[in-house]
Amino acid sequence: MVKLSKRRDYFQKVEERKYEIEEAIEFLKAAPQTNFEQAIDVAVNLGIDASKSDQNVRSSTALPAGTGKSCSVAVFAEADQAEEAKKSGADIVGMEDLAEKLKEEEANYDVIIATPDTMKVVSPLAKILGPKGKMPNPKTGTVTKDVGSAVKNAKAGQITYRADNGGIVHGRIGNLSFSSEEIKKNIEKLLEDLKKNKPSSSKGEFIKKLSITSTMGPGLEIDMGSLNF
Incomplete structure (x- = not known):
């Protein structure tokens, strides 16, 4: 007091x-x-x-x-891009399995990144991720082919506004x-x-x-x- x-x-x-x-x-x-x-x-x-x-x-x-805050990053990617995301420090990389975790709210990540060709899996999550401001979007650099750079930027203190x-x-x-x-x-x-x-x-x-x-x-x-x- x-x-x-x-x-x-x-x-x-x-x-x-x-x-x-x-x-x-x-x-x-x-x-x-x-x-x-x-x-x-x-x-x-x-x-x-x-x-x-x-x-x-x-x-x-x-x-x-x-930002002074640690950042957890989830990535939707396959094949070489999935490997690149892992090497760049992503906390989790997946496809349908990751989507299920997010649907059931088993996991909560600060930033979610997706490659363009995975949006067919990500789009149904809009009602869950949208209200949280976490839906991947090209304008914020979270829908990209260069997932390695996106992960590194997020980990280094990138903010989305x-x-x-x-x-x-x-x-x-x-x-x-x-x-x-x-x-x-x-x-x-x-x-x-x-x-x-x-x-x-x-x-x-x-x-x-x-x-x-x-x-x-x-x-x-x-x-x-x-x-x-």
Whole structure:
């Protein structure tokens, strides 16, 4: 209770203004600490109409410092591609047998990758994987012939993102224990990738607002001028 009270008192210092990125990170780091590893999450408000199909924003990018979270990977592949997936570090590789495990929810993997010719086996899983945001998709690089690279990217800290119904992208971009520079570089990489994926039908300012928070911390709005992307 004492630590909780100290954190609450500390976070009452939050000001209603935009913080420079380094200042925001240091503010979160200086808070009374927890006895577990806290994540750093971002929320990016985009200038899109999420109700329009041509303004969907969905992709993936590899963060320079990784996410700080181990990633389990399942792969649908056969023959040489199955061997390549195994060599690259996939936790499980299969076809119908893997599909059955996922149907029965015997296994829960962070990332699911599939080769194009295995989609006949994967497609029936859409109702199970879709709501979890894990359905393989070419836009996120999880439907690919190059399963080796896809597995390595996932293991190295690649994140998949998608704008929600409010046009906001949420994502984990590291741990509070990362250096300020690592957190900043990860954020800049995400923003850079978002810019590359701006829908042509989206007019005006695209990245409208950025906020960061730690697991137990408040949301801090960031001054975009303190970032390079």
